Structures are given as C-alpha cells and as structure tokens.
Amino acid sequence: MFGEGILQGLYETARNFFGSYVDKDRLVTVQYPEERHQLPEATREFPFLLYDGPDPEAGLRCVACQICEKECPPRCIHIEKSKDKKPDFVGKQQFYPAVFDIDVSVCMSCQICVEVCPFDAIRMDNEYELSTSNRFGGLLYTKRELAKPNEYYRKIHPTEAAETDDRRAKEAEEAKAKAAAAAAAAAAKAAQVAAIPAVAANGATGNGAAPKPAEQPADKKPVNQ
Amino acid sequence: MTALPPPTADQIWVWMKAWLVLHTPAPFQALVSIVCMVAAIIVVFASLFALTVLLERKGLGRIQNRYGPNRVGPFGILQPIADAVKSLTKEDIVPRSADHVVHYLAPLVLVGASFLAYAVLPIGRNMTAVNLDAGVLFFFAIGSATELAVFMAGWSSRNKYSLLGAMRAIAQMVSYEIPLILSSIAVVMIAGTLSTSAIVDEQAQYSHGIAHWYVFTPWGLAGFILFMIAATAETNRSPFDLPEGESEIIAGYFIEYSGFKFALFFLAEYIEMFAVSGLGITLFLGGWSSPVSFLAWIPSWIWFFGKLLAFIGCFIWVRGTLPRLRMDQLMNFAWKFMLPMTLFVILSAGVWRFLPSAVAGSTGLGAVVRWLVCALVVLLPYITLARTLESGRKIEKREYRFAD
Ligand code: SF4
Ligand code: SF4
Numbered sequence: 001m002f003g004e005g006i007l008q009g010l011y012e013t014a015r016n017f018f019g020s021y022v023d024k025d026r027l028v029t030v031q032y033p034e035e036r037h038q039l040p041e042a043t044r045e046f047p048f049l050l051y052d053g054p055d056p057e058a059g060l061r062c063v064a065c066q067i068c069e070k071e072c073p074p075r076c077i078h079i080e081k082s083k084d085k086k087p088d089f090v091g092k093q094q095f096y097p098a099v100f101d102i103d104v105s106v107c108m109s110c111q112i113c114v115e116v117c118p119f120d121a122i123r124m125d126n127e128y129e130l131s132t133s134n135r136f137g138g139l140l141y142t143k144r145e146l147a148k149p150n151e152y153y154r155k156i157h158p159t160e161a162a163e164t165d166d167r168r169a170k171e172a173e174e175a176k177a178k179a180a181a182a183a184a185a186a187a188a189k190a191a192q193v194a195a196i197p198a199v200a201a202n203g204a205t206g207n208g209a210a211p212k213p214a215e216q217p218a219d220k221k222p223v224n225q
Numbered sequence: 226m227t228a229l230p231p232p233t234a235d236q237i238w239v240w241m242k243a244w245l246v247l248h249t250p251a252p253f254q255a256l257v258s259i260v261c262m263v264a265a266i267i268v269v270f271a272s273l274f275a276l277t278v279l280l281e282r283k284g285l286g287r288i289q290n291r292y293g294p295n296r297v298g299p300f301g302i303l304q305p306i307a308d309a310v311k312s313l314t315k316e317d318i319v320p321r322s323a324d325h326v327v328h329y330l331a332p333l334v335l336v337g338a339s340f341l342a343y344a345v346l347p348i349g350r351n352m353t354a355v356n357l358d359a360g361v362l363f364f365f366a367i368g369s370a371t372e373l374a375v376f377m378a379g380w381s382s383r384n385k386y387s388l389l390g391a392m393r394a395i396a397q398m399v400s401y402e403i404p405l406i407l408s409s410i411a412v413v414m415i416a417g418t419l420s421t422s423a424i425v426d427e428q429a430q431y432s433h434g435i436a437h438w439y440v441f442t443p444w445g446l447a448g449f450i451l452f453m454i455a456a457t458a459e460t461n462r463s464p465f466d467l468p469e470g471e472s473e474i475i476a477g478y479f480i481e482y483s484g485f486k487f488a489l490f491f492l493a494e495y496i497e498m499f500a501v502s503g504l505g506i507t508l509f510l511g512g513w514s515s516p517v518s519f520l521a522w523i524p525s526w527i528w529f530f531g532k533l534l535a536f537i538g539c540f541i542w543v544r545g546t547l548p549r550l551r552m553d554q555l556m557n558f559a560w561k562f563m564l565p566m567t568l569f570v571i572l573s574a575g576v577w578r579f580l581p582s583a584v585a586g587s588t589g590l591g592a593v594v595r596w597l598v599c600a601l602v603v604l605l606p607y608i609t610l611a612r613t614l615e616s617g618r619k620i621e622k623r624e625y626r627f628a629d
Contacts, residue, residue, distance in 0.1 A: 003611075006547065013288045013546040020287045029291050 041157060044124035046104060047113050049146045052089060056147035061121035063088065064097040068113035068122055076106035077113060088119075089168065090175035100143040104130055120164050126156050235524040238265070239351050262354045266343045273533075274495045275305035281541050288545035312488035320383060320481050327381035332482065332489035335374035339496040341367045345421050346503045349513045349526035353422045360421035361413060364504055365406055368459070371497060372398045375468075375478050378490070382481035390477025393552065394468035397458055400559040401465075405455035405501075407567035408448040411574035412439055412508045421504075425512030434518045438511040443600035444573035447607075449509040451567050453539075456501040458559070461494060462540055464547035467555060502536040503529075562610055566603075573602040 020026045030037055051059035064081040080099035088094045113122050125148070132138030154161040231240070242261045249257045279294070279302065286293025294301035319328055345360035347353040357363050372395055379391020416424045430437050439445030458465035469477035479490040506512055510532055513525035550558070577599045 009546045010542065013542060016290055017284065017287045017542075017545075020290050026290045027292060031292075 039126050041159060043126040043156075044109055044111055045128045046107055046109060046125050046130065047102060047111075047122050047146070048125040048148045049100060049122055049143065050120065050150055050153055051147050052150055054149075056144070056149075058086065059149075060096055060143075060147060061089070061119050062097050062100060062117075063094040063119050063121070064100075065095075065118070067116050067118065071112050071116045073110060073112060074106045074108055076103040077101070078103075090172050091179070092175075097143060100146060102141050102146060103139060104141055105135075105139040120168060123153055123157070123160075235350055235526075237524070238349065238526065266354065267340060270340070270343065270496055270499055271492070273499060273530075274492055275309070277495055277499075277537050278308065278491075279305050280537065281544070284538070284541040285545050288542070309488070312485055315484035317484035317486060318481075322383045323481060324381035324383070327377050328481070329486075331374050331378035331381060332479075332486045332493070334377065335371055335493040336489050336496070338367055338370035338374060339493045339500060341370075342497070342500040343503070346500065347422050347425050347507060347512050348503070348529045349524070352513070352526060356422050357420065359419045361409060361419045361424075361504075361508075364421075364500075365402070368497075368501070369398075369402065371493070374493075378482070379478035382478070384481050386474040386476075387478045387480045390468045390470075390474045390480065393474075394461065394478055396552075397461070397465065397467060397555060397559075400556060401455045401458035401563070404451055404559065404563035404567045405459055407564070408452040408455065408570055409504070409508050411444055411448045411567075411571050414571070414574050415439065415578055421507050421512075425507055425514065428511035429514035431518040431521075436511050436514055436516050436518070438509065438514075438516065440509040440511075442577060443596060443603055444570050444577055445509055447566070447573070447603040448570045449505065451563060451570060452505050452509065455563060456498075456505060457540070457543070458555070460498040460501055462498060463544035464550050465555060466549060467552060470549055498540065499533060499537075502533055502540075506532045506536065557614075561614060565610060566607065569603055569606045573599045576602055 016026070050061050052061065053059035064079055066079050066081070069075075069077045069079045078099065078101040079097050082096045082098040085093040086096055109124070111124055114124055130139075150161070150165070154165075233240075242258065245261060246254050246258050282304070283293035283301070294304040297303040297307045319325060342364050344355045345353065345357050345363050353360075375394045375398070376391045379387045379389075379394070382388075412424060413419055416427045418424060418427075428436060428438050435441070440449045461468050467473075467477075469479070474480075479487060482490060506529065513529040515521045515523060515528055577595065580595050580598065
C-alpha cells in the first residue's frame with residue numbers, strides 16, 4: 001500500500017545482482033562454444049547412414065529400397081539405385097545407393113525415415129552444429145558425409161544401438177542357420193534327386209511341367225469411379 | 226576573458242578552455258568558447274551513453290542471474306563499439322508512404338532538443354555552459370520540445386503502432402511533466418532563483434560540516450522522490466515505458482526507424498535520462514557539491530558525475546525490478562497520487578520557509594520541531610492518499626475462462 005512491495009522487489013533484485021557475483025550456481029547460462037550441455041540420449045537432429053566394418057562403401061547397410069525417400073514428408077531424400085549389387089551383412093546380394101543425398105535445410109527431423117527403414121540403415125544423429133557458409137552445396141549432404149560407422153551410433157545412442165545390434169546379430173545367426181539348413185536341404189535334395197532318376201526313369205514324362213499359376217482376379221476387377 | 230583561473234584539479238577543464246580561448250585571435254574567441262563547450266558536452270555525454278548501455282546490459286543480466294554481454298573484448302567492454310558499428314552499417318529503411326521530411330527530421334530534433342537541455346546544467350564549479358537566469362525554466366521548455374519530436378516520429382511513420390505509441394508517449398509526458406515541474410517549484414521557492422548555478426551555490430554551504438542539500442529536508446526528500454518518479458516517466462524508462470511496450474505496440478513511435486536513426490532515438494532517450502537526472506542532482510542533491518565539508522577537496526565535476534552514475538545505477542536497478550504499468554494505472558498514478566503529493570510538497574516547503582524564525586533556528590529544538598512539522602505535512606497526505614486509493618480495490622486471483 002505504501003510501496004513496501006516495491007522495496008521488497010528492489011531487495012530481491014539486489015540480492016540477485018550481488019548473489020550472481022558471489023555464487024556461481026546462480027548463473028544458469030551455459031557459455032556455449034566453450035561449455036556444452038550433456039545431450040540427452042534421445043536427442044535427434046538429422047539422419048545419417050550406418051555402415052559396418054571399416055569401409056563406408058562396402059559396409060553401407062542401405063540397400064536403396066527407397067522406402068525412406070517415399071515416406072519422407074518434406075521429400076528431402078534423394079536416392080539413385082546402383083546398377084550392380086553387393087553382398088549385405090548376411091551375404092545376400094543387394095543393390096546399394098549410387099547417390100544418397102539429404103537436404104539438411106529441408107529435413108524437419110521427424111525421424112520417419114528411421115522408423116520405416118527395414119534394414120536399420122538410417123538413424124538419427126545428434127550433431128547440431130550444421131551451419132555452413134555455402135547455403136546451397138553446403139546444406140546438401142551426400143552419401144560420403146552421411147555415412148558413419150556403427151561405433152559412432154553406439155556412442156551417441158547406446159541403448160538403441162544395443163537393441164539394433166542384438167536384433168541384427170540374431171538375424172545374421174538365423175540367416176546363417178537358414179543358409180546352413182538350406183544347404184543341408186539342398187544337399188539332401190541333391191542326394192534325393194540323384195536317387196530319383198533311378199526310380200522314375202521309366203515313368204511318364206508328360207506330367208513333368210508345373211501347372212501355370214492362376215490369373216490374379218484382382219487385376220481383372222473393373223475400376224470403380 | 227583575460228585572466229586565467231588557477232589550474233587546480235577542480236578547475237582544470239575551465240582552465241583549459243580559458244587557455245585555449247586566450248590563444249585564439251580575438252574575432253574567433255567567442256566561437257571557440259562555444260565550440261569547446263558544445264563539443265565537450267556532446268563527447269562526454271555520448272560516451273556516457275555508451276558506458277550506460279553496457280552497464281545496463283551487464284546489470285540487468287546480473288539481476289536476472291545471467292552474465293550479460295561478455296564476448297566483445299575482455300568482459301565484453303567493447304560491446305558498445307560493436308553495437309555502434311552494427312547500427313551504422315544497417316540499412317536505413319523509410320516506409321514508402323511515410324512523410325519523408327518529417328520522418329527524417331524527427332530523430333534529429335529529438336537528439337538536438339535532448340542535448341540542448343545540458344546548456345543550463347552545472348556539471349562542476351564554474352562549469353555551466355550558459356548561466357541563464359531562468360535556467361530551470363529553459364530546461365523544462367526544451368524538455369517539452371522532445372514531445373514534439375516524438376509525435377513527429379509517430380505521425381510521419383504512417384503506422385498505427387507508431388501513432389499509438391506516440392499518443393501514449395504524449396499523454397504520459399504531459400501528465401508527468403506537471404508533477405515534475407511542481408516538485409521543482411518547491412526548490413525554486415526556497416532558493417528564490419530559477420538559475421541552476423545559483424541553486425547549487427545555495428546548497429553548497431555547510432553547517433556542522435554537512436551541506437545544505439535540499440534532499441536533507443523533509444519536503445526536499447519527498448520532492449526528490451516524486452521528481453525522480455516523474456523523471457522516470459518523462460524519459461520513458463521502465464516501469465513507465467509504455468510508449469514502446471514490445472508486447473502491445475512492438476516498439477511504439479520508433480517502430481519504422483532502423484539503422485542509425487533508431488540508434489539516434491536510443492541515444493536521445495538516454496541523453497534525456499542523464500539530463501533529467503542531472504537536473505535532479507542540481508535541484509536536490511547539491512549539484513557538484515560534496516555532502517560533507519571534509520570531502521570538498523574532491524573536484525566538483527567528479528562529484529557530479531559520481532552522483533550521475535549512482536542515478537544511472539538506480540535507474541537500471543528499478544528497470545530490472547518493476548514490470549511495466551498499464552495505461553490506466555499510469556494515468557491514475559499521475560493524477561491521483563503524484564499531483565496531490567507534489568502540491569503538498571510545495572505546502573511543506575512553504576511551511577519550512579515561513580515558520581516563525583523563533584522556532585526555525587538552524588540548531589537545537591527549533592530545527593527538530595520544524596523538521597517534524599514539515600515531515601508531517603508530507604507524510605499525513607501520503608498515508609491518507611495511499612489508503613484511499615487502495616480502498617475499494619481488491620487484489621485477487623483472476624479466473625481465466627479459456628486460458629486454463
Ligand atoms: S535408408 Fe533404409 S529405407 Fe532408405 S533406401 Fe536405404 S535401406 Fe531403404
Ligand atoms: S528425418 Fe524426416 S524429414 Fe528428415 S530425412 Fe528423415 S523423414 Fe525426411
């Protein structure tokens with residue numbers, strides 16, 4: 001009523017003023033280029049491409065399936081499929097991206113590309129100092145700039161990376177088991193096939209051809225307006 | 226001016242000017258004398274502006290538990306230079322439909338008028354640029370010229386926000402000019418002169434080693450506080466910075482100004498603030514005189530600038546503390562509180578002057594009685610006013626229909 005509130009306020013600000021010189025804890029500012037916050041593990045900024053092993057070209061997990069390109073809401077991914085193939089981590093022959101560009105200035109860090117990738121090939125980075133003096137080329141990241149090793153992924157997102165690694169190890173195991181099983185089956189079949197001609201050498205040859213697959217009825221459906 | 230004053234520390238600047246004038250040919254002496262004073266005032270107060278901006282940013286930062294600028298130079302002390310370069314190199318945009326001439330003139334008039342006020346400020350012993358007999362009157366007259374410049378800026382920009390800001394500024398300045406002038410009338414009454422130098426001389430006397438500053442009297446203290454509140458409003462400082470309320474009208478009357486013209490507005494605002502603080506010092510705090518006689522050996526100009534810096538510190542402190550007022554609160558405060566209080570201050574000054582000389586001895590019981598009576602003349606209305614203004618107003622938590 002008589003202005004005590006103002007005096008109280010003045011006291012409070014004076015306390016802040018002098019306190020900030022005495023007590024370092026009061027100053028919450030992080031002096032950015034010299035000091036940095038510890039980033040939370042789930043930080044995500046911009047996608048990058050994972051590769052296994054030492055060579056970013058050979059180990060790149062991306063198979064150029066272009067799912068991410070189609071799903072990316074602002075359409076900032078550009079992929080060109082390769083003509084030839086290279087083996088992936090389970091040894092299967094796969095395409096690889098001849099060109100894989102992401103426009104940083106367009107990417108909105110939505111992580112959809114990561115969610116849709118069936119090959120664990122693209123993940124979110126936590127690098128946030130992306131400024132550049134060239135606003136066209138400097139903001140378009142090519143495959144070379146995007147490719148980062150799995151170790152890096154383990155470092156920035158340990159939990160996620162462990163889960164992915166486990167799953168991929170299992171897959172590789174299964175694939176190996178399957179391959180082994182397939183090899184065994186093939187061997188068995190080969191043995192069988194080797195045995196069969198002896199038995200059926202004198203049978204009729206007319207039923208050797210497989211029946212033609214039935215025409216897909218869906219294709220024939222009239223289009224509804 | 227033929228005789229040089231003695232080159233003591235107190236009179237060093239006066240001596241330097243006199244020396245310079247003495248060594249110029251006679252026809253140019255008057256010109257050199259004027260140029261010296263004008264250049265000195267402009268240079269000193271413009272650099273004080275740079276210093277203040279830095280102090281303000283640092284101080285506000287600390288008040289808010291931040292560092293404030295600390296990148297340019299050691300501890301950020303070169304920040305004003307960086308700011309100056311920035312504002313000089315920025316593009317100067319004039320709206321297409323603006324009144325170009327007036328738009329161009331407004332910042333110049335504002336800066337010119339703000340600097341003119343320093344003509345009558347005694348910034349040291351024998352250091353008044355122009356010793357006018359009606360110095361206080363001149364100061365207020367020039368102070369009103371800034372209102373014209375503000376309205377020129379607001380009107381010529383052809384922007385609704387700038388017009389609103391200018392109208393707010395005018396309303397505020399006109400309302401607060403009255404308590405500002407009324408509270409200084411008390412001083413003029415007691416000193417019996419309108420000359421700023423004479424007012425300071427009046428206060429630069431000592432009894433029992435203590436100066437006769439008007440702020441040591443009850444009416445002077447009250448008048449001083451009212452004067453400073455009115456001065457804060459007059460110079461659009463926080464918490465009375467409604468004309469530039471960012472949240473409501475973006476930047477008020479200088480919204481359409483950019484680059485160096487904006488910097489000029491900024492400069493003028495601070496220059497005005499120094500000027501009006503300087504007048505407060507002159508009227509109530511004994512100008513360049515020291516408060517106690519044994520400190521009188523410190524040069525007079527150091528006293529003046531020390532006091533000015535203390536004022537600036539208080540301005541920054543208040544700015545860091547109080548939120549901006551609302552328009553109706555501002556007007557209520559001016560007309561319902563400030564105006565009656567300044568009238569009572571005048572009354573109190575009259576009582577102080579005309580209390581029977583038997584009671585009003587300079588020492589002993591009489592002085593105490595006079596002091597108490599004058600204090601009561603101010604204090605009683607203050608309590609009554611504060612109570613009545615508060616009654617009937619309930620402060621309670623507001624219920625929001627949509628915001629929760
Ligand atoms: S990153 Fe993943 S989704 Fe995108 S093309 Fe490569 S494999 Fe396909
Ligand atoms: S994070 Fe979102 S916007 Fe960025 S590349 Fe992936 S899908 Fe596109």
